[in-house]
Amino acid sequence: MAIEIGIDIGGTKIAAAAYDKDGRELAQEVLPTPASYDAFLDTCRKLVAVLEEKSGRATSIGVCAPYADETTNANVPALIGKNLSGDLEKIFGHIIPFANDANCAALAEATEGAGRGYASMFGLILGTGVGGGFILNGKIMAGANGMAAEIGHLPLPHYEPIDGSRVLCGCGQTGCIEKLISGSALARLHHQRTENDVSAKQMGVLAAKGNKDVLETLDAYYTTVAKAMVAILHSFDPEIVTVSGGLSSLPGLYDEVPKRWGRFAVNKNPVTQLVPSAFGSMAGLRGAALLGKRT
Ligand SMILES: [Zn+2]
Structure with a gap:
């Protein structure tokens, strides 16, 4: 065996x-x-x-x-x-x-998980950190330097001040996608809007209960995530994006982000699907x- x-x-x-x-x-x-x-x-x-x-x-x-x-x-x-x-x-x-x-996680999703049956798949990790892996025809596309799909360290497209302050990233730059859509970025955005200190995890719980303040923060957050997704769509244009990580179970994520990403993309009606990962961590x-x- x-x-x-x-x-x-x-x-x-x-x-x-x-x-x-x-x-x-x-x-x-x-x-x-x-x-x-x-x-x-x-x-x-x-x-x-x-x-x-x-x-x-x-x-x-x-x-x-x-x-x-x-x-x-x-x-x-x-x-x-x-x-x-x-x-x-x-x-x-x-x-x-x-x-x-992140590349291995994407390979598992593409082969046996939520991306099975699709020729091109991006596996997004959305949690404490933000990263990803791109799979084309069943193979990891790691790149010449192992940097392909590291979208956390691209600057956010169509950045506006509402998305958060320009926080210094571990890579040495400011304005990185990771610093604008990670769990701590979501908590920071909520603090900026309401002055309440609530963790991203707790925000997910409050949103599921219909908390108005949290739902309003998520509304702004999903627009920022849609902008980040445009970096993926314009670079890789995958048929499907699977999401894992601590923020992958936020209520509304899979409906609200695809409603908005066309606004920031060249193709106004992307057919790409956004779905939760099958295997998570x-x-x-x-x-x-x-x-x-x-x-
Ligand atoms: Zn960075």
């Missing part, structure tokens, strides 16, 4: 899961991300050993992490300058493909396993 293992490396935890050939999850394990590189490799070894004990010997392993390449990573300091896939290959005796987590893990399977 094929046992496909995916490893999803994060700044605070490393998750791993085993799947069968039909994508059914057989087992999952999570351990904290250690500080040193040796401990890091040992954690990967432990995770795979536990999964193999539960499900059988791995036939393939794939890895994803929150950065574009293995040498310039700020989110997981232990890995900076290390040849992670090379070292994991020595440990496991497999070729271990590696990809950015588990998509990266599943995509890493798919990547391994294809190698």
